[in-house]
Amino acid sequence: MxxxxxxxxxxxxxxxxxxxxxxxxxxxxxxxxxxxxxxxxxxxxxxxxxxxxxxxxxxxxxxxxxxxxxxxxxxxxxxxxxxxxxxxxxxxxxxxxxxxxxxxxxxxxxxxxxxxxxxxxxxxxxxxxxxxxxxxxxxxxxxxxxxxxxxxxxxxxFAPVIPDGWSGRRFVSLVLGEIRRLHDTPEGYGPRGANHIGHVDVPPHVLLAYRNVAAEHPELVRPPGG
Known part of the structure; x- marks a missing residue:
């Protein structure tokens, strides 16, 4: 899963x-x-x-x-x-x-x-x-x-390659960090957060996947403001 x-x-x-x-x-x-x-x-x-x-x-x-x-x-x-x-x-x-x-x-x-x-x-x-x-x-x-x-x-x-079957601690840490930055919340990089980028609508199924992976790897989830 x-x-x-x-x-x-x-x-x-x-x-x-x-x-x-x-x-x-x-x-x-x-x-x-x-x-x-x-x-x-x-x-x-x-x-x-x-x-x-x-x-x-x-x-x-x-x-x-x-x-x-x-x-x-x-x-x-x-x-x-x-x-x-x-x-x-x-x-x-x-x-x-x-x-x-x-x-x-x-x-x-x-x-x-x-x-x-x-x-x-x-x-x-x-x-x-x-x-x-x-x-x-x-x-x-x-x-x-x-x-x-x-x-x-x-x-x-044009991403040079589509990750398929990629795993490992570094990859998990990278994707968790990216979703956190993209999601327009006070902890993200959007207008409601650091305001480094414009608003990005992260689809619900992607956020669900993020939550599932974050629950499996809590040690890789950075705290708010971190």
Whole structure:
């Protein structure tokens, strides 16, 4: 039962506005994370001519050490990771997959979804459509952050992978934290809480799944204000 609830949470958070990549956009914004599938999907989008411009957003944050671990597990030891922002590492990985360096711009200060959007806004002068690619557990919140930073711009989310069968303490902690942030309550990030993002209507079946998983893992539920 808990596996089904985790699957429900993962699928909800991994927002995909389109079934597959194909339609051309002005700019693809790739967020740094520990999910290397993000790089693979971005490289594929570039080679399919979905976009000619890529902005990579990500500094050194809580996911950086997990990114380094993922690179080591993939046997990509030739990639320099020591003390480098996630965006710089992703840039090297994209170039290694045949993406033109001239097509890539880097924002290397952000450490969270809100800063991804805010600092990207400072660099993007002209774009009527953005394709957003993020760690699937943070895709929905990232979209909400970009909605606030890019009013009037068409935003298309495409989570690089849909979590199916994902488990483990870190994944459970991430999805519980994301639902808590998205839910517009005094403890969340919406207008009734920290006001970092606009109002998000979390569906009842997702909230039920959240409650079930939280009851199973109370040690991973952060207290209000925590």
């Amino acid at each position: 808990i596996d089904d609830d985790l699957r429900t949470l993962g699928r909800y958070l991994a927002r995909r506005d389109i079934d597959e990549l194909g339609r051309k956009v002005d700019l693809l914004v790739l967020m740094g994370s520990a999910v290397l599938e993000s790089v693979e999907v971005t490289a594929s989008a570039f080679h399919q001519k979905v976009t000619e411009r890529i902005l990579i957003s990500g500094g050194i944050g809580h996911s950086t050490r997990y990114l380094i671990e993922a690179i080591e597990l993939r046997g990509l030891g030739q990639v320099d990771t020591a003390g480098r922002p996630e965006s710089h590492i992703f840039r090297d990985l994209l170039i290694g997959r045949g993406v033109s360096p001239a097509a890539i711009e880097v924002e290397d200060r952000s450490t969270n979804c809100g800063e991804n959007a805010e600092f990207s806004r400072q660099l993007v002068q002209t774009a009527t459509s953005l394709l957003l690619i993020q760690d699937p557990t943070m895709q929905r919140r990232t979209h909400a952050s970009f909605e606030r930073a890019f009013p009037g711009t068409e935003l298309i989310s």
